[in-house]
Amino acid sequence: MLAVEILESVNVIPDPYVRAVTYARLGEKLAKARNSLFKDAFMKALDVAHSIEDPLKMMRALLSIGYSMGRAGIRAYKKVFLQVFEDSKMLPPPARDELLRSAALYLLKLGEIGESITYAVEISNEKLRQETLVYIVRVIARSFEENPMKVAYRLRKIRLALDYITAEPYRSKALLEMIKALITLKSYENALAVLKDINSKEWARQAFKEVTFRLKESGVLDRYIESLEEIAGELVEKFGESFTLELGTAFALTGRGDLAVALLRKADNGLDLLKKTGIELLEKYPDVLPSFIEPLDEIEAEEVGKAIMNRILENPELGRWEVIRAIAKKTRSEEVWAKIARYHVLVGDVEGARRIGNVLQSSRLRSLVMADVANQYLKKGDVDRAIDAALEVREPRFTSMLISEILVKALDKELSESDSYGKAETVAGTKRR
Incomplete structure (x- = not known):
């Protein structure tokens, strides 16, 4: 189909708005192809647009036509926008505001940054005006990544828009x-x-x-x-001490745990903030947690270590060995080490837990760890190691009760296995007969 026939076929479109916009789109393509029919296409687009009875729809069509003219390199497009700007004054504010926003965004796409801002600031609704100006700033700002030209000009336009963004x-x-x-x-x-x-x-x-x-x-x-x-x-100072946590986390996320710790410990509730930050990093950004733990002093490491280990024991899936090792390296607190031993047990490393239990000096903590170890050995059916672990418990009464429980459970297991074996032998003998 020839270009002239395509243009003639547009007339079959019943909706005048769509018909006008279609003429304009075709005119744009013809202009880019250096086909002289583009003039006819745009003239027909404007004629159809002016025939639309609904003023709002007519102006929307004109803006679309003006945009296509601009893309085609026809400078007269600015007159179309100016016409809409003046004629739209007869419309109620909500309708005019939407037209002005559309005009501003069309102009922005055409690279007319200054005029885009000019139209945007005429929007009467403050929320819509502010949102439109922010969008314009965002588009300009991100254009620096693609186009290094006219830097000073675009920065001036950003500052111009900022003059009107006050809320x-x-x-x-x-x-x-x-x-x-x-x-x-x-x-x-x-x-x-x-x-x-x-x-x-x-x-x-x-x-x-x-x-x-x-x-x-x-x-x-x-x-x-x-x-x-x-x-x-x-x-x-501006937002209050609660904001310290946010900034500390930001420093930690860059891998500068030393800066995060230095900032957080200055606060009145510095220790609490260190613990909260440690938990947040564990749950969201565990990779940077070791660098946050490293600059902690002994007291901080103990408190932060307890908080982190408690959270890991609540949800072992959060555990990471690099985090566990960082905590172990920074604190001699046996309470923290006992929690680390418990984590070893939870992930199936009973020997690791036993090694920790053997060096603990606190009778209570040693007893808790070795009792945990003994129970794990018993679950695996290793009665001898279970008893050995129980004997490492420093509290005699607790040791006696633990060994008693181990022996009873061992006998239960032995009897259960013997009973199962006897039944199996009986069934096998019956089949032979």
């Missing part, structure tokens, strides 16, 4: 996007300066994590440690 959390969202753009441009000092301006706790947390991660990925984290520590202090 939270929208402003903080937009600032985060600007931070990402600045880091992409390796403008790290400016990114850190913007981080200080975020006034939403949730977005400040996310921004701090974003900055620390990106600085680490870029290999420049160590260069900005002092700045990050200073900013962390300012954010804690």
Whole structure:
């Protein structure tokens, strides 16, 4: 089918809105193909659009036509947008706001950043206006990853949009996007300066994590440690000490457990925050937990170790040997070591638990561990080792009761096995007869 025939066939589309948009789409393709029929296509698109009785639908069609004209490289598209801008003043605010948002997004796609912002700021509904401006900032910010041209121009437009984004959390969202753009441009000092301006706790947390991660990925984290520590202090002052936990976790996630610990221990409830952070890392980011445990002092290691081991014993699937070894390396607390022994038992390493039990000096803890070991040997049918383990229990009364229980269970097992063997022999003899 020839291009002229295709254009003539559009007339069979009953819906004038769809007909107008179709003419425009065809005009765009014809223009890109350098086919002179594109002029006819766009003229027909505009004629059909102006024939639409519903003003809102007519203006929506005009915006779509203007967008196609812009994509085709026809500069007159701006007149179409301007016409909609002026004519839409007769519409009620909700309808006009939606048209202005559509116009802003079309212009943004066409690379007309300044005009996109101009249309967006005319939206009367604050929520819709702020959301649209944030979206514009996000698109501009992410364009730096693909197009390094006109950097200064686009940064100016981001700042222009920020002048109109005044409500939270929208402003903080937009600032985060600007931070990402600045880091992409390796403008790290400016990114850190913007981080200080975020006034939403949730977005400040996310921004701090974003900055620390990106600085680490870029290999420049160590260069900005002092700045990050200073900013962390300012954010804690702004959002309260509860925010310390968020920032500590962010440092830990970059593998800088030393920074996380240094920050958390400064808080009034530093020990509690260290324990909470340890649990969170165990449950969500166990790979970085050893580097968090390493800088703990003896008291901190004992308390954090207890908290982590308690959580692991509640859910052994959380256990990782690198975490267990990190805890064991940092603390001499026999209470923690007894919990580690219990974990050995739970994962089937009875010998490992026995070795720990043999070196414990606390009679109570040694008794608990060796009793656990004895019971595990008994379950495996190794009565001799079960008794040996029981004899290692330091509390005589407990030892006596444990050995008594082992012997009774051993006899029960022996009798049960003998009974089963006797029945099997009886059945076999009956079959022979």
